[in-house]
Amino acid sequence: MTKKKTALPKKRSGPSSPRHTHGQGHCVDLLRQLSAYIDDELPSDICREIRRHLGTCPNCEIFIASLQHTVTLCQHHPVPPLNSADRANMRRAILDGANAR
Amino acid sequence: MRATAPKPPQRPAMQEPDEFDKLYRDHVDLIYRYAHRLCGETESAKDLVQETFLNAYQGLKDFRGEAKVSTWLYTIASRACIRMRRKRKGQPEHELSIEEFVPTSEGEFRLQIPMDGLSPEEALQNKELRQALDQAIEKLPQKYRMALVLRDMEGLSAKEVGAIMGLNERAVKSRLHRARLFVRRELSARGITHHGDHKSGGLRS
Numbered sequence: 001m002t003k004k005k006t007a008l009p010k011k012r013s014g015p016s017s018p019r020h021t022h023g024q025g026h027c028v029d030l031l032r033q034l035s036a037y038i039d040d041e042l043p044s045d046i047c048r049e050i051r052r053h054l055g056t057c058p059n060c061e062i063f064i065a066s067l068q069h070t071v072t073l074c075q076h077h078p079v080p081p082l083n084s085a086d087r088a089n090m091r092r093a094i095l096d097g098a099n100a101r
Numbered sequence: 102m103r104a105t106a107p108k109p110p111q112r113p114a115m116q117e118p119d120e121f122d123k124l125y126r127d128h129v130d131l132i133y134r135y136a137h138r139l140c141g142e143t144e145s146a147k148d149l150v151q152e153t154f155l156n157a158y159q160g161l162k163d164f165r166g167e168a169k170v171s172t173w174l175y176t177i178a179s180r181a182c183i184r185m186r187r188k189r190k191g192q193p194e195h196e197l198s199i200e201e202f203v204p205t206s207e208g209e210f211r212l213q214i215p216m217d218g219l220s221p222e223e224a225l226q227n228k229e230l231r232q233a234l235d236q237a238i239e240k241l242p243q244k245y246r247m248a249l250v251l252r253d254m255e256g257l258s259a260k261e262v263g264a265i266m267g268l269n270e271r272a273v274k275s276r277l278h279r280a281r282l283f284v285r286r287e288l289s290a291r292g293i294t295h296h297g298d299h300k301s302g303g304l305r306s
Contacts, residue, residue: 027203028203031199031203032199035277035281041274059210062210063204066211066212066285066288066289067281067285069212069214070212070281070284070285070288073221074234074253074254074284075253075254075256077238078222078231079133080137087129091125094155095158097151101159
């Protein structure tokens with residue numbers, strides 16, 4: 001199995017990590033590409049650039065993790081099952097409707 | 102004027118209603134799930150399922166089988182959903198811009214959701230989280246909700262979603278991205294801290 005490009009960078013070890021103030025243009029540019037990044041649709045050089053940015057911008061790192069969690073929750077969103085009585089009633093109503101038209 | 106089911110290429114007429122019964126039996130759960138995710142509640146979902154299969158019944162004889170049956174039904178359901186919404190005269194759709202999703206305070210970056218050590222299925226046993234997710238999806242303007250539901254919840258490819266919604270892949274991805282950002286923002290605005298209803302929060306039909 002190939003390694004996913006979307007793996008988040010490891011936690012930085014201490015306060016010596018380079019940081020910058022979130023909200024600069026690069027962060028907004030990143031925001032535009034996050035779904036493509038999560039979905040592995042970006043070229044490798046852009047992914048590298050994003051990972052480099054995430055290593056210096058904790059807020060972007062937190063943000064992308066929260067977006068990934070959101071997508072994961074959506075992917076597992078449950079729906080209550082249809083019961084057999086409803087299934088049968090709807091079938092009857094559809095056939096009645098078709099005959100009436 | 103009533104919109105009809107999408108016109109597929111010609112093939113020999115199907116034997117109704119036997120073929121309809123098979124179509125219904127094989128796909129009703131799929132379309133109900135899709136309808137429920139689009140409508141957000143049971144009764145509207147059932148209305149949409151009926152409208153979908155009624156249109157499918159009428160279009161069955163013209164179905165040529167070039168597209169997958171499920172794609173054909175998703176398309177019929179999507180169009181029926183748009184028509185039903187127009188009839189209800191809901192609020193006009195508004196466009197979502199990327200700029201509105203740029204966090205402006207520290208608290209907006211993360212989700213305040215208890216997910217650590219839990220699988221997504223376990224996390225979603227939390228009734229409060231499930232309701233927050235449902236409400237976020239329901240608040241999405243319809244065209245964004247449809248892209249999110251088809252791509253992330255139904256698991257279709259961007260190409261398939263494009264075929265169903267009549268969009269190119271780029272437009273699908275743009276809508277999907279805005280929809281995800283919208284749901285993320287809605288969830289981040291909710292502080293979900295309650296862990297304890299994993300057993301009582303099961304789904305009910």
